[in-house]
Amino acid sequence: MKKWYAVIGDPIAHSLSPFMHDTWFQENGIDASFLPIHVEPSKLKEACESLQLLGAGGFNVTLPHKQAIMPFLDGIDEAASEMNAVNTVVRNGKNFKGSNTDGDGFVQSLLTADPRTDDKIILVGAGGAARGIAFALNRAGFSDVTITNRTFRRAEELAEETASESMTKSDAEQNLGGFDIIIQTTSVGLAEDEALPISLENAKTGALAVDIVYNPIDTPFLKKAEEKGCRTLNGVGMFVYQGAIGFEKWTGIKPDTEKMIKVITEKLG
Numbered sequence: 381m382k383k384w385y386a387v388i389g390d391p392i393a394h395s396l397s398p399f400m401h402d403t404w405f406q407e408n409g410i411d412a413s414f415l416p417i418h419v420e421p422s423k424l425k426e427a428c429e430s431l432q433l434l435g436a437g438g439f440n441v442t443l444p445h446k447q448a449i450m451p452f453l454d455g456i457d458e459a460a461s462e463m464n465a466v467n468t469v470v471r472n473g474k475n476f477k478g479s480n481t482d483g484d485g486f487v488q489s490l491l492t493a494d495p496r497t498d499d500k501i502i503l504v505g506a507g508g509a510a511r512g513i514a515f516a517l518n519r520a521g522f523s524d525v526t527i528t529n530r531t532f533r534r535a536e537e538l539a540e541e542t543a544s545e546s547m548t549k550s551d552a553e554q555n556l557g558g559f560d561i562i563i564q565t566t567s568v569g570l571a572e573d574e575a576l577p578i579s580l581e582n583a584k585t586g587a588l589a590v591d592i593v594y595n596p597i598d599t600p601f602l603k604k605a606e607e608k609g610c611r612t613l614n615g616v617g618m619f620v621y622q623g624a625i626g627f628e629k630w631t632g633i634k635p636d637t638e639k640m641i642k643v644i645t646e647k648l649g
């Protein structure tokens with residue numbers, strides 16, 4: 381039987397995951413399809429049962445289901461439990477197991493910019509996305525991570541869990557020049573006229589500014605960082621690597637990430 385995989389979310393029409401995985405299936409001679417499936421929150425349990433019944437080989441989970449899916453799975457791995465969210469589900473016989481490849485995908489993307497593990501990193505945001513990244517930075521041996529957030533208490537809590545430091549937003553803005561890598565994990569600033577989640581006025585020339593948002597590819601945060609003489613890394617790499625880690629879990633094959641980053645960058649550019 382032809383294998384099939386899916387991504388579930390609400391909305392789902394603009395997901396690039398079907399394009400990415402279908403391309404990788406073709407490149408690797410795998411006879412499989414990847415479907416975008418629109419699932420409303422109230423239908424999540426039924427959707428999960430249907431994916432099971434109809435024999436999906438695995439699936440991706442995107443907003444707003446990353447946490448809500450967890451009770452409907454047969455288990456979750458360590459990455460998903462640390463992050464308290466699932467973005468990739470793998471079939472193991474009759475069981476669906478939840479995993480999370482977002483944090484490791486982020487780190488793999490970051491590694492393409494040749495960071496040093498003792499670089500001073502500031503993580504802006506303390507929500508779900510920041511959480512996965514903080515744990516993954518930890519696993520990858522980055523030893524100097526500071527977390528800042530509009531709601532300082534959340535930064536403190538996440539810092540405690542991940543053996544990181546925390547800093548108030550105003551202190552972070554004042555001391556920004558001391559950081560080698562600035563990672564923006566909030567959804568703020570997508571619109572041109574919105575304020576950035578952190579002022580980049582004091583950013584160090586040559587620091588690396590990283591945004592996890594990939595659509596638009598050139599976010600206001602990255603534009604401002606460029607103006608300040610920072611190097612930039614957009615969110616396309618994180619998107620491709622989180623997908624590649626999932627693809628390998630499903631098929632045992634490491635897909636071509638470099639080419640995919642180029643293709644998706646062109647598509648979005």
Ligand code: ATR
Pocket residue numbers: 504505506507508509510529530531532534565566567568577
């Ligand atoms: P996600 O899973 O996408 O990270 P989330 O858990 O809701 O979503 O977290 C959103 C993050 O963006 C948080 O760090 C949030 O800051 P608060 O903890 O203070 O809410 C941040 N954020 C959202 N809107 C913001 C704004 N207008 N200014 C600054 N930070 C904002």
